[in-house]
Amino acid sequence: MRLSKRALNRTLLERQHLLRRTNLAVPAMVKHLVGLQAQAPMPPYLSLAARLESFDPLDVTRGLEERTLVRYLSMRSTVHLLVADDALSMRSFTAPVHAKERKISQNTAPALHLDPAEVEAAVREVLAGGSLPLARLGERLTERWPELPPNALNALARLDAPVVQVPPRGAWKQSGGVAYACVDDWLGRPQTAMDVEDLARRYLCAYGPASAADMVAWSSITGLAPMLKAMPDLEVVEDEDGKKLYDVPDAPYADEDAPAPVRLLGLYDNVWLSHAGRDRVTAPDKRKLWMGANGGNDATIFVDGMMEGLWRVVEGRPQVVTTFRTLTKAEQSDLDDELDRVAALLAVT
DSSP: OEEOHHHHHHHHHHHTTOSSOBOOOHHHHHHHTTOEEOSSSSHHHHHHHHHBSSOOTHHHHHHHHHTSEEEEEOGGGSEEEEEHHHHHHHHHHHHHHHHHHHHHOTTTGGGTTSOHHHHHHHHHHHGGGSOEEHHHHHHHHHHHOTTSOHHHHHHHHHHHSOEEEOTTTTSTTOOOOOEEEEHHHHHTSOOOOOOHHHHHHHHHHHHOSBOHHHHHHHHOOOOOHHHHHHOTTOEEEEETTOOEEEEOTTOOOOOTTOOOOOEEEOTTOGGGTSSSOGGGTSOHHHHHHHEETTEEOSEEEEETTEEEEEEEEETTEEEEEEESSOOOHHHHHHHHHHHHHHHHHHTOO
16 A cells, blocks of 8 residues: 555544544543653643543643653653553663763763663662652762762763652642652552563554654664564555555554644644654644754644644743744634634633
8 A cells, every 4th residue: 555645644643633632531642642742841731632622631630640640751862741551661662762862961971970770779769768859869869979960960860760750740730840759669560671562553553654764763762673574463555655664454544635623732742753754744844943943942733734833822821923824714713713722721720
């Protein structure tokens, strides 16, 4: 089977629940997406609202407080909102990307000579009595290494030790800086090994069909091509240029003429960070309009399945920053409806 660019776009949006919202529960959606990018507290709420028909942001807060959801360093060595089971197993998969960041980060440079296992042991010892705010963790680690700056030790701690960000960090409209606990202590269960083949199938269910390079872009973990090639249950399809893409059997394919409603997504939504070629959902020239000196400028507006504008929250309300083309009357009406929908979300207390 050969799929056009538009068919790949619509199929991705279908599997992401961005063509039609769904009534999945929050944990089920988080699991389906294999996490949501969550460097800042607000984006996962916005990305969930774009996909769920009925979304109560307090469900995320309850998940964090009841420890069924976790904020954890994972894919691309960035913080994601994950279900607890994934948090317990994800580090066995993502450890290489954390090790790479350890070597290249300016923040870790003063303490780079420390052995990772020794750092993890020290972090575990310091956190044995319970979670600690970031500043206090750094202070305690300097008791062991007084010659090193606390910010460098904190940078190593998040990379060398399996630490989660505990609430109120990430809870809906609650203030709170970063505080850490070890994931197995926080969840009361030991870490496990990730079944990487099963993870690949889950990635394809949510982001496929896709190439090995796509899965590498999503995770920053290299060397996945031999595994995907050897998995006997995967099917192979082609894009319009004849490039081979892997997929799971019986996965849904969307009609290329399926309508794609306007959606307001959170900053760094994984829908367009999870393929080697982001042209599946954005034109290269428009992607440049999103990029700033230190990453994305604003959250994204998707129109007819493609990134066509930017928006942000201003004084508690959604505000369009710009659109990249003139919208039709129907598209503008859809955008107005989405702005109202997000405004209602932001008003929830």
